[in-house]
Amino acid sequence: MKLSKKNLAAIGLIVFTAAVIITLTVAIMSTSYDTVALASGNYSGALISGGDVLDDDGLIFYCAPDGDGIYRTTPDGLKGVKIADGGEYIQAFGSQYSYLQDDKLIVCNFLGENKEVVLSGIRQPHVVGGVVYYLDGDNRIMRYSVRYNKHYEVVSTNNPDCFFDVYYNRVYYTDCDGNIHTVRSNGKEDKILVKANAKNLMLSDRFIFFLEGDSVCSAQTNTGTDLYVQKIVKADSFSVCGEYIVYSNE
Secondary structure: OOOOHHHHHHHHHHHHHHHHHHHHHHHHHHOOHHHOOOOOOOOHHHHOOOOOEEEEOOEEEEEOOOOOOEEEEOOOOOOOEEEEOOOEEEEEEOOEEEEEEOOEEEEEOOOOOOOEEEEEOOEEEEEEOOEEEEEOOOOEEEEEEOOOOEEEEEEEOOOOOOOEEEEOOEEEEEOOOOOEEEEEOOOOOOEEEEOOOEEEEEEEOOEEEEEEOOEEEEEEOOOOOOOOOEEEEEOOEEEEEOOEEEEEOO
8 A cells, every 4th residue: 555645744753753752762861860950948048057957848857956955847937856866968869868077978858867877077068959969078069879889089279167068060169368269070170260269159040159258249151260359248147039148147
């Protein structure tokens, strides 16, 4: 039976659509968990001050101000339920939750059960999908692949007072002089973005926000190197929430 051009076009479209679906399915199935951009609730605005609060889609975890422990509650104001003794850097960790206790990254469920030490000897953990970025004892920014149980060096900061943030596939950090660097997560293309005496930095959209002296400052990340710095407001600490800066001063 001879097929018409119309039938051939229809068959071709079906074959093309099937090929696209198969290709996407294979890509999705083979994508490493490590490539997830952001886990729920891991907002750098919270991590900038030590990760004392995590809002994870209806569950709120917080550190008691007196260091008494980590509590879980809901936005309706119910009394908090204690799930751990002490800790900071509370973050979502896949379907679990993690927190830093002393120098150990501990994972548990939302009830605080099934606790497990994932990493030890670390500072400033940032959980990004299936990867944990952290500072080690040699002031190196490292990344740990949960899936492959492997550690990789991103960059050696040589700065015991280093602050860093992770934004998609790049790491932003401060060197010994307070200059802000950017480097790819594989350790390549390390360069200075802002010459400053910066601390406590965070990324939001296309801007770097940081403290310099007694002021919150910003610089736009997509304007090359040696960025123009804009002083915004005097503050001792801050966070960025959408279009607003929340800060405290004395």
